[in-house]
Amino acid sequence: MSSLLILGAADGAVPTYQCASKMGYRTVCVDINAGAPGVPYADEFLHVSTRAPELVATALAGRDDIVGVLAPASDIALPTQRQLALHFGLPDPVSASAVAASADKWEFRQVCDRLGFPSYRTVAGSPGGELVRAARGLRFPVLVKPVDSTGSRGVVPCGVPGSLAAAIRDAVTFSPANRLVVEEFVDGTHLTVEALVRAGRPVFHTVSARTLTPPPYFITATQTVPADLPDGVEARLAEMLATLVAELGYASGPLNLDAVLGHDGELYLVEMGARSGGNGMAELVEASYGVDLLAATVSLAVGDPVTVVPRPPRPVMLWVLAADRPGRLAAVHGLAEVRAMPEVLDVRLFAAPGDQVKPYDQAANKVGYVILAADTPAALRTAATTVTRSLSVELMAP
Template sequence: MRNLIVLGGGEDQIPAYREGRRLGYRVIGVDQRPDALGAAEADQFLCMTSRDPEGIARALGPIDVAAVISPASDAAQESVAELSRIYRTAHRTAPGALRCSVDKGYFREVIDRLGLPAYRYAQHNSVEELTRAAAELGYPLIVKPADSSGSKGITVLDGPANLVGAIEHAWKHSFSRQVILEELIEGRHGAVESFFADGRLAFMAVTDRIITGPPAMISLAHVVPADLDESAHARLSEAVTAICAEVGHRQGPVNFDLVLTPGGDLYFIEMGARLGGNGMPLMVRHAFGLNTVEAAIRLALGEPLTIDVTHRRTAALRILAAASDGVLTAVEGLDALKRIPEVADVQVFKAPGDHVRAYTQAGNKLGYLVMVSDTRKQLEDALDRALRTLRFEIEPDVKGSA
């Protein structure tokens, strides 16, 4: 049996484990956490960092690898590319698209080259240079690692008082020690989950992205379709196509975060040439009937792409999260939640007795709730009812965090 390597063992990689096995492959998982969800899902599990492709290849030896994939993780994309080279798999991400995924400053250069709406930024690994740049940019501004995803290491600053602390916080989540400062753009947040086939934008889902707000600005929910007029949607489609053409991304998934200003300008924030995180493929499947996880695996295998949308429904994905650190003692209302007609899927990643953390980064989530409906108003009412139904009981951990 041929092998599929999945880098990462978190909740957003688990669908690739299951889909790979459904397609008939032996799944090898890689994650440095011994308690990662992927450890129980994989046919073979390597407890090691996904950022060491040579070490992974040494540990596996001369095996038959059909494909390598890492949904939702920018940090692992360079390893995906190198392992794909080592094992001579059929598909590799275009170098320009890969660089955009792991270097936010480079993505900003691409936006500038294309003449798309752009904000001011500065990227460096020196506190002195970043302090000087912050004074020139002014406040408010966003401080974040240049090579990380999942809202890790982000701080929004209204003034210079905590700048050094914010830089040091970003460094903790940066492999390159590159920190980027960005002008804060006010407006409505959105996201794009798309798929290219033979250089053509074969699928594009645009969501309204609800975030927690400063200081971390973490995704809390997505609603599709986004509340965009036809002109904005067309401009967005043209810009996504132009960006991907510029960086050579002709095949496969790609996602973007963006802001729509009150004046109607579309500002792209980040790009990832991989399947989106925070349950985006799950929402896409319920809203459009499209299995992007299967499509991404088949692309990695070198098989012909088939991107078929079977239906279009209004859908919401809500990230379930804790407000504070503690121990989960009970999950109440789950059965009643599942009886709400609009509930399409609910996934809870924690069990009573588990330590949970406040939702200060995307990795701290408790689960996903996906709802579908025929209208936005019906969906919003049902979501409100669902969130009142499901309750997580959390008590302070007197023994301290695990």
């Protein structure tokens, strides 16, 4: 039986395991965390870091059943994905340029500047006086980010120059490379772009509008597909995607980007990943457009042909369920009522009663999410309000 190697088992990877199994592939999971949400969905588990391609290759030595490798919702695993694709002789390894732009936020900023995309001032470096001095010249507020983290881990907002040293100290603990990027905060509408690339060209993309949690974390609270964009933005985005893919030499696979439509009308690309997005993006796309991006991604990974035929989009939304403080989960109230709503397509929970949960300060710490769909944006918003009023997280007494 053919096996698909999947790097990472965070909640954002779970749909990929389910999709691959449905398509008839045996799944091999690689993760350093044996308790990660995706592990139970895999046919085989390798207790190895996704940053250690040589250990993965050693564990799979002599195997001839590996037909593809993916790193869903994980930028940090993309270098390993590329190395293992080359090691096993798999189709269309992610280009070195696409890996670099995905795994290093500073490298992506350099790509955007080189292509003449709308930009904002950014500095990068290791912690120390030189980085602080360079960052003081930026327009505040700024965001201090590890160049190599994912899922909003280690992103620290900084409102004034006097707080830079503390922000840098907090952020760098999340950077294996001990490097940071400090960037001017761009205010506007926060967007996620989910695309599919085939034969070096984007063949599908959609945009979701994100609402974020309040400072200091700025984590996704809801995502709505399709985003309601002003005239001309879609055409600009399509041109930017084609230019970016060509510059990176990205042959085939998924592409995920964070972007901001600024109050100045400019479209700013913020970060990219040459991989599928988390936070239920594939489910949103399928519910809205009828396009199974995960099945297409798996097919491209194993070298099979892919055809994408989207239907006119239907308004859909992802609503995140989270705890406001650490503790052990006692119950999630309102589940029966929410599941009975005609607008609710799916409810996914990543914690069970008795599990330790964390506050929602990074994307991996969600308790679950709800996928909703409606015939109109107004009806979708009304349904989301009902979900907000109905669902609540109860923690056990200390």
